[in-house]
Amino acid sequence: MQQLLYRIQFANDETAFEELYRAQAFRLFQFAFAFVRSKETAEEIVNDVFLKLWQNRGRIDQIKNLSVYLYVAVKNTASNYLRKKVTTDELAVDHFYLSPDPESMLVTTELRKKIAQSIDTLPPRCKLIFKLVKEDGLSATEVAEILDISYKTVTTQLTIALKKLEELLRPSLQEYKIRV
Structure with a gap:
């Protein structure tokens, strides 16, 4: 993971960024969906978070724990969306997948x-x-x-x-x- 982040920050490596996105996006989507209960909005939130990460890639080394950072960013973006939304729905997690083992x-x-x-x-x-x-x-x-x-x-x-x-x-x- 550290090598991937290094390539993103110092080499502006879009392939490394896409690899990071593919590895993290689905879990973050499920997390966002738990708040906003809209597939399109959850996708938009995750994409916005990754866009901001790419735009601020020069400071990636300042992030202590990337996973926590991404979840917090998704939570904050979803919260901001819900504050702007006129009607507030009850927050619930509708998608839960048991991981196969x-x-x-x-x-x-x-x-x-x-x-x-x-x-x-x-x-x-x-x-x-x-x-x-x-x-x-x-x-x-x-x-x-x-x-x-x-x-x-x-x-x-x-x-x-x-x-x-x-x-x-x-x-x-x-x-x-x-x-x-």
């Missing part, structure tokens, strides 16, 4: 559907934190920084999400003889 590939389609439905029942903030930690692989500290909340709030929300999911999924998991 060998274990989840063995789980039946029915169980995956129950998992997705259970995740969908989480309160919006709890669901967003769960997604950022479990799907996007961010640490609790990074999520706290991105959402501008305390580390303790993140860990509490994550604990609530896991307990609720365990409670909701216990009957299904026992049916499939998966130990909780």
